[in-house]
Amino acid sequence: MSEQGVVQTELAAAHDVVRQRDLLATQLAELQRQYADIEAEAASQADLAQLEQSDLDKLTSLSGARVWAVIKGTRDIDMSREQAELEAARGLLAEATARRARQWAA
Numbered sequence: 001m002s003e004q005g006v007v008q009t010e011l012a013a014a015h016d017v018v019r020q021r022d023l024l025a026t027q028l029a030e031l032q033r034q035y036a037d038i039e040a041e042a043a044s045q046a047d048l049a050q051l052e053q054s055d056l057d058k059l060t061s062l063s064g065a066r067v068w069a070v071i072k073g074t075r076d077i078d079m080s081r082e083q084a085e086l087e088a089a090r091g092l093l094a095e096a097t098a099r100r101a102r103q104w105a106a
Helices: 003-060 064-072 075-105
Strands: none
Touching: 003 064, 003 075, 064 075
């Protein structure tokens, strides 16, 4: 092969490497965006679960919320609702955490 042919072959190989690098950079940016979305969702679900736990704690401890629920006669209903909301929030948090784990495993 002539020197010019070798140079053209090397240039074509270098061009392929640059194209591959650009493709990988695009894929990395997309994965970073997806990761940020998953992290934000997991954090949001963790905050929601904490809020629901706080609501339930207010009904189970001596607090204004508990006293008011007892006066209204809705303490058991309120506790059941708050417990259901807490379980739902924990479920959403578990799903978000699992998505995060799957994203890292992929």
